[in-house]
Amino acid sequence: MDHAADPDPVLIRLREGFERIALVLRADLWAAAGDAGLNPAQAQVLALLAARPAGLRAKAIAAHLAVSAPSMADTLSALERKRLLQRTPDPADARAVIARLTEEGRALGRAFASATSQVMVALARLSPGEQADLLLTQIKLIRTLQQAGAIPVQRMCVSCRHFRPNAHPAEARPHHCAFVDAPIGTRDLRLDCGEHEAADPDVQAATWTSFADGSPPLRAPADD
Amino acid sequence: MDHAADPDPVLIRLREGFERIALVLRADLWAAAGDAGLNPAQAQVLALLAARPAGLRAKAIAAHLAVSAPSMADTLSALERKRLLQRTPDPADARAVIARLTEEGRALGRAFASATSQVMVALARLSPGEQADLLLTQIKLIRTLQQAGAIPVQRMCVSCRHFRPNAHPAEARPHHCAFVDAPIGTRDLRLDCGEHEAADPDVQAATWTSFADGSPPLRAPADD
DNA sequence: GCGTTTTAATTAGGACTCCTAATATTATGA
DNA sequence: TCATAATATTAGGAGTCCTAATTAAAACGC
Known part of the structure; x- marks a missing residue:
């Protein structure tokens, strides 16, 4: 083998x-x-x-x-x-x-x-912070699997054109969804959102960098 | 439903x-x-x-x-x-x-x-720290599922009588396995160890408290 | 424009998982 | 000791899952 x-x-x-x-x-x-x-x-x-x-x-x-x-x-x-x-x-x-x-x-x-x-009952016994960390880890894994072609494209926030990573730095909910126009925290990130619209590949890459690094958004927030 | x-x-x-x-x-x-x-x-x-x-x-x-x-x-x-x-x-x-x-x-x-x-290829792209955190979260989930009777008893370090949580505080590998007589870090924790021997329920509970809280071991390390 | 190749779905055929219910057998316990 | 519980299996049936072959439509090449 x-x-x-x-x-x-x-x-x-x-x-x-x-x-x-x-x-x-x-x-x-x-x-x-x-x-x-x-x-x-x-x-x-x-x-x-x-x-x-x-x-x-x-x-x-x-x-x-x-x-x-x-x-x-x-x-x-x-x-x-x-x-x-x-x-x-x-x-x-x-x-x-x-x-x-x-x-x-x-x-x-x-x-x-x-x-x-x-x-889910077992997941409920984790702390909110652990839940957020776990969700973030899952998103990273799913993204990697998606890029490797192991799974089809998912409708995740991090690849959506409405997603603004770190739009509200240093707050509990640092990100933003331009579709519902509301701040979102790590625990709110969707793995399969009905309103998902894929961003351009370049924008996706930049969005991911900003999201993963915690750095401010790299693009003008004007394409919505 | x-x-x-x-x-x-x-x-x-x-x-x-x-x-x-x-x-x-x-x-x-x-x-x-x-x-x-x-x-x-x-x-x-x-x-x-x-x-x-x-x-x-x-x-x-x-x-x-x-x-x-x-x-x-x-x-x-x-x-x-x-x-x-x-x-x-x-x-x-x-x-x-x-x-x-x-x-x-x-x-x-x-x-x-x-x-x-x-x-596993996707998991390899996580940082060592993320891998350790994920393994710890999995252990917590599995332990909860086990206590709920959703899965049979697993042969995990944290329930083994050879396991000494936080025997080496403040080190990279804070725990200790008395069977192999070696320090172990979070990433080394087994989910299914062939040498596992279940500790007494009381000892298991105390071991878990020490392990999860990062506090020093609560029992005399003399039962091996 | 027209044949060739590719793609989407299905049918065909077969191994096997998976369930519940029933059965045989052995252990356990009042 | 005799009823109850536990271990495994058989019986019967629905349905997943595969690969290979088939049908039909789309896309491509020139």
């Missing part, structure tokens, strides 16, 4: 930690989904699409949930059979289909997305 | 972050397992048992991987068919079965447990 230079042991431990937590997440998902007569794969699709009123292409859903397109076709068929989802042809591309939730599906998806789980 | 008082939004975001990372972990596992003609469930069993030379009961394996006993029986049968694992009756309890890896299974399991993954 990979005998070329064993990796730093701390990396293995951190991966193990994530794996342990992932097992609990999966168990939580079985519990929540099972109550509704579904399984984790179906629940994940509902939770994902609940935040996407316009729907998503089958291929994009597969990419977001890290399964193959045929696997996703199976799951979409199961959900359509259960009247929780509809597939319609994409007007912009006759090959593609767009999957949207029905009303019932949307209600279920929202419930899955906001349901309390055992992992 | 759970309409009683929506949870703190930051908890949902943190769970989402873990979910994103969990998807990558699963994809990594498919990739590694697929190369060996296995699937994630089988690879997880091999990785778990590779660290348990004495083997583990079927029920315990199921608990560790958060699946039902019949599901685990399926997976164990698949692995036995592939000659990667053997089931033998437990001499201490004629109802129980102990699963052990064959030589081939052990080699594969070790490879899975130490293989580099996309998540």
Whole structure:
């Protein structure tokens, strides 16, 4: 397998930690989904699409949930059979289909997305500062994974054109969202915001530098 | 579902972050397992048992991987068919079965447990301090989940009778492992140590207090 | 403009996970 | 001792998940 230079042991431990937590997440998902007569794969699709009123292409859903397109076709068929989802042809591309939730599906998806789980109960016992640090670390990891092509582009604040890092230096909520025109702190940063609009690559890079370094914004705040 | 008082939004975001990372972990596992003609469930069993030379009961394996006993029986049968694992009756309890890896299974399991993954590549880009903080946070979460009964007891340093928190205050590696008789830093803390021996509950509680607060050890270091 | 290549989705086929319920067997305890 | 609990497995069934092959539409090259 990979005998070329064993990796730093701390990396293995951190991966193990994530794996342990992932097992609990999966168990939580079985519990929540099972109550509704579904399984984790179906629940994940509902939770994902609940935040996407316009729907998503089958291929994009597969990419977001890290399964193959045929696997996703199976799951979409199961959900359509259960009247929780509809597939319609994409007007912009006759090959593609767009999957949207029905009303019932949307209600279920929202419930899955906001349901309390055992992992959240454990997270609640961390201090607010630890929660903020953890969120920041997750954002860094997700950004790296995204840049490596391991996951599709996420709708995070840090890549949004409405995001103004360190617009209010030295305050508890140093950043700013120009869309809602409100200050935001580290704990408020979204991983999947419905209002996200990707900034230009150059702006994204500059925004990230400012965000990560705590330095003042590098660009004129006039493009909104 | 759970309409009683929506949870703190930051908890949902943190769970989402873990979910994103969990998807990558699963994809990594498919990739590694697929190369060996296995699937994630089988690879997880091999990785778990590779660290348990004495083997583990079927029920315990199921608990560790958060699946039902019949599901685990399926997976164990698949692995036995592939000659990667053997089931033998437990001499201490004629109802129980102990699963052990064959030589081939052990080699594969070790490879899975130490293989580099996309998540580890991303983790490597964090600073050493961030890695230490993240590991500490994971330990806190895992400990809480363990106390809540969401996961079985783990073989972590912080619950081991050989662990001496803050034995070397104000040093880079403040803790100490009496088994290997060496100082250990936060980054060295194990989540699953083969030499783990559970300390008495009272001692565990005192150890945790000292560890989490950074205060000196509360007990006489004479029980080893 | 028209063939070639690429892309999106699905079907086909098969291994296997995962569940609940039921069963056999052994341990535990009133 | 006899009922209860615990361990594992079998039975049955839904559904995930893969790769390979297929259909159809879009994009590209010249």
